[in-house]
Amino acid sequence: MSDTAVASPAASGASGSGNSDSGSAGSQAVPLAPKSNQVLRDIMGGSVVISILAVVLALVVGGVLIALTDENVQAASGYFFSRPGDTLTAIWTAVSGAYGALFQGAIYNFGGNTFVRQIKPITDTLNFATPLIVAGLGVGLAFRAGMFNIGGQGQMLIAAACSGWVAYSFPLPYGIHLIAAVLAGIVGGAVWGGIVGVLKARTGAHEVIVTIMLNYIAFYLISYLLRTPGALQAPGSSNPKSPGDLPSAIYPDLLGSDFNLHAGLLVSIAATVFVWWLLTRSSLGFKFRAVGVNPNAARVAGINVKRTYIYVMLLSGGLVGLAGVAQVLGTVTSGFSSGIDAGIGFDAITVALLGRSRPWGIFVAGILFGAFKAGGFAMQAGQGIPVDIVLVVQSLIVLFIAAPPLVRAIFRLPTPGVAKKPKQPAPPKAPRQTPSEAVAAK
Amino acid sequence: MSDVNSSGFDTGVPNVTQTLDSSGPPTATQHERPDKSNGLEKTVVKSWKAPIGYLAFTIIALLLFVILGRDGTSTFTLSADNDLIQLPDITIAARLTGVIVTVLMALITVYAFLRVRADRHVPLWLSALLGVLFLVAFLTWVDAGASLPVQVPGLLVGTVSLSVPLIFGALGGVISERVGVVNVAIEGQLLGGAFVAAVVASITGQPLIGLAAAAIAGAAVSFVLAAFSIKYLVDQVIVGVVLNVLVIGLTNFLYSQVLSKNAELLNSPPRFDRINIPILSEIPIIGPTLFRQTIIVYLMYIAVAAVYFALFHTKWGLRVRAVGEHPQAADTVGINVNGTRFWNVLLAGAITGFGGAYFTLGSVGAFNREMTAGLGYIALAAVIFGQWDPIRATLAALLFGFASNLQNALGIIGSPVPSEFMLMLPYVLTIFAVAGLVGRSRGPAASGRPYIKS
Numbered sequence: 001m002s003d004t005a006v007a008s009p010a011a012s013g014a015s016g017s018g019n020s021d022s023g024s025a026g027s028q029a030v031p032l033a034p035k036s037n038q039v040l041r042d043i044m045g046g047s048v049v050i051s052i053l054a055v056v057l058a059l060v061v062g063g064v065l066i067a068l069t070d071e072n073v074q075a076a077s078g079y080f081f082s083r084p085g086d087t088l089t090a091i092w093t094a095v096s097g098a099y100g101a102l103f104q105g106a107i108y109n110f111g112g113n114t115f116v117r118q119i120k121p122i123t124d125t126l127n128f129a130t131p132l133i134v135a136g137l138g139v140g141l142a143f144r145a146g147m148f149n150i151g152g153q154g155q156m157l158i159a160a161a162c163s164g165w166v167a168y169s170f171p172l173p174y175g176i177h178l179i180a181a182v183l184a185g186i187v188g189g190a191v192w193g194g195i196v197g198v199l200k201a202r203t204g205a206h207e208v209i210v211t212i213m214l215n216y217i218a219f220y221l222i223s224y225l226l227r228t229p230g231a232l233q234a235p236g237s238s239n240p241k242s243p244g245d246l247p248s249a250i251y252p253d254l255l256g257s258d259f260n261l262h263a264g265l266l267v268s269i270a271a272t273v274f275v276w277w278l279l280t281r282s283s284l285g286f287k288f289r290a291v292g293v294n295p296n297a298a299r300v301a302g303i304n305v306k307r308t309y310i311y312v313m314l315l316s317g318g319l320v321g322l323a324g325v326a327q328v329l330g331t332v333t334s335g336f337s338s339g340i341d342a343g344i345g346f347d348a349i350t351v352a353l354l355g356r357s358r359p360w361g362i363f364v365a366g367i368l369f370g371a372f373k374a375g376g377f378a379m380q381a382g383q384g385i386p387v388d389i390v391l392v393v394q395s396l397i398v399l400f401i402a403a404p405p406l407v408r409a410i411f412r413l414p415t416p417g418v419a420k421k422p423k424q425p426a427p428p429k430a431p432r433q434t435p436s437e438a439v440a441a442k
Numbered sequence: 443m444s445d446v447n448s449s450g451f452d453t454g455v456p457n458v459t460q461t462l463d464s465s466g467p468p469t470a471t472q473h474e475r476p477d478k479s480n481g482l483e484k485t486v487v488k489s490w491k492a493p494i495g496y497l498a499f500t501i502i503a504l505l506l507f508v509i510l511g512r513d514g515t516s517t518f519t520l521s522a523d524n525d526l527i528q529l530p531d532i533t534i535a536a537r538l539t540g541v542i543v544t545v546l547m548a549l550i551t552v553y554a555f556l557r558v559r560a561d562r563h564v565p566l567w568l569s570a571l572l573g574v575l576f577l578v579a580f581l582t583w584v585d586a587g588a589s590l591p592v593q594v595p596g597l598l599v600g601t602v603s604l605s606v607p608l609i610f611g612a613l614g615g616v617i618s619e620r621v622g623v624v625n626v627a628i629e630g631q632l633l634g635g636a637f638v639a640a641v642v643a644s645i646t647g648q649p650l651i652g653l654a655a656a657a658i659a660g661a662a663v664s665f666v667l668a669a670f671s672i673k674y675l676v677d678q679v680i681v682g683v684v685l686n687v688l689v690i691g692l693t694n695f696l697y698s699q700v701l702s703k704n705a706e707l708l709n710s711p712p713r714f715d716r717i718n719i720p721i722l723s724e725i726p727i728i729g730p731t732l733f734r735q736t737i738i739v740y741l742m743y744i745a746v747a748a749v750y751f752a753l754f755h756t757k758w759g760l761r762v763r764a765v766g767e768h769p770q771a772a773d774t775v776g777i778n779v780n781g782t783r784f785w786n787v788l789l790a791g792a793i794t795g796f797g798g799a800y801f802t803l804g805s806v807g808a809f810n811r812e813m814t815a816g817l818g819y820i821a822l823a824a825v826i827f828g829q830w831d832p833i834r835a836t837l838a839a840l841l842f843g844f845a846s847n848l849q850n851a852l853g854i855i856g857s858p859v860p861s862e863f864m865l866m867l868p869y870v871l872t873i874f875a876v877a878g879l880v881g882r883s884r885g886p887a888a889s890g891r892p893y894i895k896s
Binding site: 389406 | 695820860865870
């Protein structure tokens with residue numbers, strides 16, 4: 001091995017790794033400043049900064065809404081021109097109060113007098129995030145294969161019913177019972193999702209219609225079972241509610257009984273790792289992605305597209321089913337009603353979108369949305385601001401993150417990868433002037 | 443119009459070259475004949491879905507109406523008390539009706555099998571006939587021996603009432619998707635329209651101004667959809683879903699924070715009065731159903747006809763479809779693709795906004811949290827079910843409206859099946875229909891894809 005032979009690829013590799021450095025780097029003395037500018041520009045225009053700015057922007061819009069609808073602000077703005085300070089103070093009070101409550105409800109409670117109370121919010125956040133993550137993974141997985149799974153509600157309901165049924169009716173030993181209940185939920189969700197895949201594969205039925213319809217069917221089916229004695233209804237009760245879970249089937253608390261946090265979070269983390277492995281390391285995941293990018297090309301390449309649809313919907317339904325399991329074995333263990341899905345099936349779509357259908361992206365997005373949920377309820381209780389503002393902020397975040405050019409335009413950030421063009425002498429000016437000069441000359 | 447659609451494989455999606463040759467519905471039929479004369483009929487794929495679907499329905503009918511048939515008679519009331527022309531009640535024997543209908547359904551199924559075997563398509567009207575027969579038998583079965591009659595006028599009036607927002611939403615969806623932008627944001631457009639209509643009509647005291655404001659609100663939601671999907675190239679489904687959440691959040695927030703505190707001033711809109719069309723409203727059954735409605739419903743009739751005519755018989759429609767099917771080709775002949783998309787998505791939003799106004803100015807009378815209750819998604823289903831065709835989508839929307847109204851009607855009679863299953867039925871039937879009768883749905887080719895001019 002000669003030195004030169006080794007050196008030249010190394011050099012070319014080095015110059016290749018620089019983003020938009022052309023090969024001119026070499027031995028010529030290149031001024032450092034432009035290169036660092038370039039790096040700075042890439043960071044500033046990159047996805048992390050865009051994401052942060054999108055969150056900031058969404059919070060600002062939410063703050064404007066809170067301020068506009070706040071009664072004190074409205075009262076103070078009535079005499080804005082005589083005492084503008086009052087209005088500004090009122091705006092500050094309203095917005096900071098709201099976001100302060102949001103933060104204290106979601107992350108860390110400064111007012112708590114014990115350590116448990118202080119850190120309880122963050123565990124609440126993780127608790128809310130648990131079903132959002134798995135459901136988001138399910139929806140995101142379907143997205144990757146080009147399927148739009150709006151059927152989270154139905155899959156969660158069926159999964160919750162299956163899981164809850166196993167959890168309250170079969171006394172089994174500790175451990176085995178929990179596993180059986182979780183598996184029952186996964187199977188329930190997978191079957192409900194699998195119907196969609198089979199129908200799409202066999203008959204070409206559009207998955208959007210089928211998932212929406214299955215949501216309603218699941219809702220009415222579970223409602224019926226819950227009010228029918230001998231089915232899912234708790235014996236001796238007239239409420240449409242199931243019996244409570246047996247203690248052996250409940251997700252164990254992770255941090256003791258002071259916190260709501262349960263082992264479902266571990267399942268969510270495991271599911272994230274699983275989906276990551278599936279999508280990036282397995283041939284099935286490769287097929288999913290190939291079908292998602294271009295089903296025709298995938299078919300030509302020898303992938304059985306129809307079977308892929310079935311598999312992806314089975315898995316997607318199973319993952320969404322885990323969210324139903326988390327609800328019934330972790331959050332509401334005293335018996336479930338037909339509202340057990342708590343709208344998570346639809347929230348999951350936003351989570352998957354925010355996470356860009358990447359497993360770890362969904363994980364982070366799920367935690368963020370869990371924080372908004374936990375904080376939103378605290379904000380509503382403490383400040384009287386409707387929790388719906390959280391929906392506004394969440395959806396704005398997804399919108400802004402999806403459109404980096406918009407965020408860049410608002411904050412006047414440079415576009416990454418596009419170096420600032422050197423100023424060119426404007427060539428069109430000259431010819432344009434000629435006729436007028438010619439006229440002037442005349 | 444049934445000619446266009448009966449061609450089965452081309453349904454709803456005429457390809458551009460074909461429509462450029464000549465416009466209008468005869469194209470599809472003209473197009474079929476040369477195919478056959480060229481000896482190309484062998485390329486026609488036999489689709490056994492329709493007959494198999496029919497068979498499934500026939501078997502259900504056999505089980506339900508014959509084997510589990512109920513004795514007794516059923517009564518159908520055809521006129522309301524205030525009708526000018528009074529029709530007598532019809533009383534029929536339930537089991538006999540069940541047997542006759544099942545036999546008829548079996549005959550239709552056999553006919554469909556024979557047609558498919560002879561390489562011919564099963565026409566849409568056959569499915570419709572089968573559906574109507576099934577429904578008649580079903581209503582008879584349910585009402586057998588019950589003390590109360592089936593109120594046919596009430597059933598139909600309720601159907602129209604529940605279908606109005608769905609139809610407006612479906613029309614908006616059809617236009618938007620035909621021009622190449624998937625419109626998942628129907629829910630948001632409906633809800634935004636409902637909210638703004640309530641507020642504006644309450645403040646001004648004029649429902650017509652509220653109606654106009656609803657259209658503007660729908661267009662505003664559409665504007666965001668158009669701006670994000672056309673200018674910033676964001677995935678259209680994503681924008682649509684997120685917009686729905688955004689509008690739900692916004693209206694909920696403003697409702698709790700502002701509207702509920704000043705309900706007198708901001709949330710008590712005047713409602714439109716019913717207008718009876720002089721002669722038409724006295725036609726038995728049809729009159730009360732179609733011609734004793736508010737102005738929004740009449741607007742809907744015009745909208746359905748106008749969208750159908752404009753989409754298939756005008757230059758505008760040709761351009762819209764060209765842009766949705768093959769934007770490159772459209773661009774080549776000088777159509778401004780993104781401009782066309784932008785304005786038509788706005789138009790779609792405005793039409794859907796009218797449907798939103800129906801909630802607050804037509805039926806309910808005040809805004810409520812999430813009052814659209816997922817109807818936007820049902821409208822989306824109607825668009826796909828109706829194969830991106832305004833008339834078919836309208837029919838699909840009516841079917842959904844009928845289905846959701848059916849359980850109201852049956853709840854009064856007292857149905858032998860649990861109410862949840864009655865409520866479930868329309869959705870089960872839809873899945874059957876989508877999987878069996880309609881077959882593979884194919885939207886406009888370029889729908890959902892942004893157009894980047896190279």
